[in-house]
Amino acid sequence: MNTNSEVEIHYRTCPLCEATCGLEIHTKQKKVVSIRGDKLDPFSEGYLCPKGFSLKELHEDPDRIRKPIIRKGTEWKEVSWNEAFLEVRKGLQNVIKQYGQDGIGVYLGNPNVHNLAGLLYAPIFLKTLRTRYKFSASTMDQIPKQLTAEMMYGNDFSIPIPDIDRTDYFLILGANPLVSNGSLMTAPNMKKRLSLLQDRGGKVVVIDPVKTLTAKAANEHYPITPGTDAYLLLGMIHTLFDENLIKLRKLSEYVNGLDKIEKISKDFSPELVEDKCSISAETIRKLARELSHADSAAVYGRMGTSTQEFGTITSWLIELLNILTGNLDHEGGVLFTTPAAGGRNIRKTPRKQETYRYERFHSPITGLAEVLGELPVSSMCDEIEQSNELKAFITIAGNPCLSAPNSKRLQKSFEKLEFIVSIDCYLNETTKHANVILPIPSPLERSHYDLSFYHLSVRNIAHYSKPIFDLPMEQLDEWEILLHLTEIVSAKNFGEDSIKRLDDLSIRSMVKAEVANISSPIYQEKMDRILEDLNRYQGPERMLDFLIRVGPYGDHFGKEADGLTLAKLKTNEHGLDLGPLKPRIPEVLLTSTAKIELAPRPLIKDIERLTSKLSENQQELVLIGRRDLRSNNSWMHNLPVLVKGKNRCTLFIHPNNAIKQQVNKGDFVKISSRVGSIVVSIEITDEIKEGVVSLPHGWGHLENETQLQIAKKHAGVSSNILTDELVVDQVSGNAVLNGIPVTIEKINIEEGEENKWQYMH
Helix, strand or coil: CCCCCEEEEEEEEECCCCCEEEEEEEEECCCCEEEEEECCHHHHCCCCEEEEEEECHHHCCCCCCCEEEEEEEEEEEEEECCCCCHHHHHHHHHHHHHHHHHHHEEEHHHHHHCCCCHHHHHHHHHHHHHCCCEEEEHHHCHHHHHHHHHHHHHCCCCCEEECCCCCCEEEECCCCCHHHHCCCEEECCHHHHHHHHCCCCCEEEECCCCCHHHHHHHHHECCCCCHHHHHHHHHHHHHHCCCCCCHHHHHHHHHHCCCHHHHHHHHCHHHHHHHHHHCCCCHHHHHHHHHHHHCCCCEECCCHHHHCCHHHHHHHHHHHHHHHHHCCCCCCCHHHHHHCCCCCCCCCCCCCCCCCCEEEEEECCCCCCCCEEEEEEEHHHHHHHCCCCEECCCCCEEECCCCCCCCCHHHHHCCCCCCCEEEECCCCCCCHHCCCCCCCCCCCCCCCCCCCHHHHHCCCECCEECCCCCCCCHHHHHHHHHHHHHHHHHHHCCCHHHHHHHHHHHHHHHHHHHCCCCCCCCCCCHHHHHHHHHCCCCCHHHHHHHHCCCCCEHHHHHCCCCCCCHHHHHHHHCCCEEECCCCCCCCCCCCCCCCHHHHHHHHHHHHHHHHHHCCCCCCCEEECCCCCCCCCCCCCCCCCCHHHHCCCCCCCHHHHHHHHHHCCCCEEEEECCCCCCCEEEEEECCECCCCCEEECCCCCCCCCCCHHHHHHCCCCCCCCCCCCCCEEEECCCCCCCCEEEEEEEEECCCCCCCHHHHHHH
8 A cells, every 4th residue: 555645545335234335535645534435436426425434443442452351360461463363373273172162152143244254264174063053133134034034035145126116016025225225135225216216106014013214205104013924914914815906917927836825825815814913804804905906016025024033934925926027137126147257156066966055964952943054043942051062163254242143141151162263352251251252353454245135235346455564464364364263173283374274275265166067167277277277366365266267247267258257347446236136037047846845844834933922922121222323233323433422322202101111211120031130221212113112123232241331331232131042933943023021111220320220130
């Protein structure tokens, strides 16, 4: 980088949420001067939310760990990388020798999917470790969506994306894209996109217990009882069959199991489910008719539909609605992306038989099924506390001791582990338990490419971001850290140049698999020629170049003269728009039948559980979460720009419930669930459904041993003290974060003392 006194301008994508907004970053003498939206970015067109501005504070945060540290008792000591890795080797190898590979558990947090190095190198590490105890934030968020895609389409990343820029009708359930910027739907500036949809005569309908920012912008909003979306959706599907509104279009020759869906739906008439979901039969039928009659329509559900007791069933029914109205793989409906790099459903071989990456083993303690290679986070406490083999843990950019269900119990279970390694940049509620913390670079010190989110984008986009600053002296990049851990758990010594050797072995393995793939554009090419052509890069850039070049837009190593390479992508500093989503059926279908499996056996079976709950009475008061534009789970609260202003960690309550509880605005209440209690101030609002209260996720920075100065000043309370690790979606094991039965009572406490109460209790 130029170190003179001139201001330099850099363009990159924001790595802090799914929207992938383009940034224009001004720097001077290795300092960030300003950050603004990149008006020439073809996707975000200058839009930027408050999180983008916070990159300067994140880069400069004095609390960010910059050197490896080792804990001795309650004291932390900065050490060299060699000392840190020696300590890690000793700790992990002792556990492996005594308990085997399953003696080590791994947790991957949400930031990993925003990080090119993590996405490419964490799988290498996990493959070498070979532990069954793999956990991630996915089972607190999106696993129902992925498992549904795995069962219906043959791949967990075959998640159809709403074509919102061309649709006529957009039905949103349990999602707030004006705040989330889209979730499993990469779409910057959702406000503008929805406004344009309405300007062209389209309609937006929101189903949500809260009148969210998105609901306020919609044409219609219907408050639903939390956790009952499946009943609403089945009522709509019943209507489609009952009124001959099924419209498969071209999908008729690509579906299996239509008769089973019709049979199931007969038992869920709108008149039968209306009281359960609090939406009238008339409205349910109207919504079904509108979906069927629209020229194009898209049904979209997110956190509220995934993090509930019937998360997988609900995700499945959303897919069915899109299919039965002819909107899957239809322009203006929902379509599959064609990502430039790493497409997990591009040129892949269909399954030979009806098998899923599901239930291949079970948690030995809780009995919960493996799903897509990992165990549910809700089983972590029991595994750590009761397993005879799980004695060490590695956390990678995650904070489960704050963000996992029954977090207080999980914190205590972490204290029982013999050895913990954390790859992180903060001393937080989880990493404070570590024996060794290995710090990662600032986002501005590493390259970036949204390998995951371009699989989920409303347009096909490619944007590579160069590092803005050089790595500080002695700082390792994250991919190098992960390769060091790979060497350690392999119990092999790869020599003095071990990281280069491991990186070379990794890219060689990728190339070997590709030249053996009969569907690949480089099938039976000579490996040495391919590898030599890739050697201009190392690390993530080399892998990314390879993935781009064998991808659908790539140069196929010289076969397509105008094809894409990383070098060409680098010359397009604002990114490339590769066009709108296009139909991909049947090519995208990887099931054993090469058809869409409408009625997967595990989902059909779970209908029995749904039916059994139909007559259950609703709890008097249930808790749901909520999102904020300036938050992203638990990892954005140490930045002043994102926590300034009034307290956002409050409990929303309906006026009628406030009257019943004899509480007023600003009062403190103790809210309790089966597993815990917290004290929080209330906000009375008629924008939440009666019988429902709402608390944001990711707060509660109260621990004394952490190093989060700003977060502690804005600590808030942790909703996960209330979430119950024993209540999960039975199919996927996903945590239930919405619809939690709670009670509240007014408590007399002085303002500012609520944090003390939380800590003591």
